[in-house]
Amino acid sequence: MNRALPWYSWMFIVSPNPPRERTSLNCAATLSQSSKPPTLQVEKRKQCALSMQVVVLAGGFGTRLRPWTYEIPKPILPMLDKTLLEHVVEVVPSDKVDEVVVAGGYKIDDIEAYFKEADVSYDVRIVRETEPLGTGGALGNCRDVVSGQFVCLNGDIISSLDMQVGLDLHQKNRGIGTLALWEVQDPTPFGIVGLDDDQRITQFKEKPAPQEVFSNLINAGSYVFEDDIFDYIPLGRSSLEREVFPVLAEERKLNGFSFDGYFIDAGTPKSWSLGVEASIAHERWKGGKRIDSNWHADDSVNIHGDSKVENSMLSTGASITSAQLSKCSLLNNVRVGSNSKLNETLIGRNSTIGKNCTLDSVVVDHDSIVPDNTVLSCAQWPLIE
CATH class of the missing domain: 3.90.550.10 (Spore Coat Polysaccharide Biosynthesis Protein SpsA; Chain A)
Structure with a gap:
């Protein structure tokens, strides 16, 4: 069974x-x-x-x-x-x-x-x-x-x-x-x-x-x-x-x-991102490969359009459309919409970042949808009331 x-x-x-x-x-x-x-x-x-x-x-x-x-x-x-x-x-x-x-x-x-x-x-x-x-x-x-x-x-x-x-x-x-x-x-x-x-x-x-x-x-x-x-x-x-x-x-x-x-x-989003950057630079992985300054888990990673991605961890199924990412960690099956700008942001598996979002030092939960035009800094998603 x-x-x-x-x-x-x-x-x-x-x-x-x-x-x-x-x-x-x-x-x-x-x-x-x-x-x-x-x-x-x-x-x-x-x-x-x-x-x-x-x-x-x-x-x-x-x-x-x-x-x-x-x-x-x-x-x-x-x-x-x-x-x-x-x-x-x-x-x-x-x-x-x-x-x-x-x-x-x-x-x-x-x-x-x-x-x-x-x-x-x-x-x-x-x-x-x-x-x-x-x-x-x-x-x-x-x-x-x-x-x-x-x-x-x-x-x-x-x-x-x-x-x-x-x-x-x-x-x-x-x-x-x-x-x-x-x-x-x-x-x-x-x-x-x-x-x-x-x-x-x-x-x-x-x-x-x-x-x-x-x-x-x-x-x-x-x-x-x-x-x-x-x-x-x-x-x-x-x-x-x-x-x-x-x-x-x-x-x-x-x-x-x-x-x-x-x-x-590596206990904060910022320091976690530094840890990812160092691990990529010093090839601390079992599999996957480095492309430019990023780690790709496998060939299912897709970077579309005029996206600019640097010093980031891109796990299986990551899809980035005309967005800018710096020092980000994407777990499996993450999608990032067009014109979004992400810095030192951690995105849980099966999550989607909408269009025109600006996220700086944000931890996004698994199975989340961040709506279009969201602007967040030093925060968690979903937001804590």
Whole structure:
């Protein structure tokens, strides 16, 4: 009997190999379900330097990308033909990734369902939050399933980071953690670090006031940890940045390294669009192709008339008629009418943008019709009353 395919089925690449069994964890009271005893898994990871776990902190609600995230949780939003989470994990060399542990709560069943079917080169384990726990609590919630040295990543970062550099520094300096760092002009919205000549972190301050700034190097949300980190994380809700890192910095148990290239927190329409632009420029896709500065999912994409389209993601069935698009993301079967001008706009699948529309930094829901002559900026569609 035929059954309806889930929304994400279009993203799958059929693998010739049968799917691996994957396990999930209700972390409040449940131990890992595995065919191997936990002690053997611990010993295996301690003995094999080529194999480690990657924890992805994915506990947010994706509020700034609504209404897309009402249906699709942010970790599995499609950026080109891969999910955001897959892009995040790519900073770790693929031969180092044994298992990805996803720590989250919002629509976690959808994330689990996606990765049961997805063709990825690693196992995926789900650790569930029954309530928001903060960055420290979310990581601490994984203490029963994570062992040895591991990588921990914030779940919405698109960057040029090569985590091998961090692994090498961690091997050299030891300690409990090694943090990736990014240089900015104004560090006050971020966590800042002081770094000595040996790349050991001497201070950590989250969101300093202007008079408290002692560095322009900020925490880039990507870490190498030893499992000793769990000794510093209390049970329940806590913050790595406010409660754990300052203590470890004072004890000189953290290292830090900066990197160049690009660093994007893809949590807003504007930054999502920057992430798409960077992913196109650096060819971060499995299939499809780049035409000029755009990514085309396949040959069903049609750009008609005198349209001007740049730095945009054009999924299957996209149809653009005499319109201007810059840094836009179009999911499957989107139509854009003539004389419309769209900038940094995200359009859900099966949606139509009418004629003569002007949309700037707008997120359009799936299965929507935006009427002719609509003008919107920094908004959601349908409009929230």
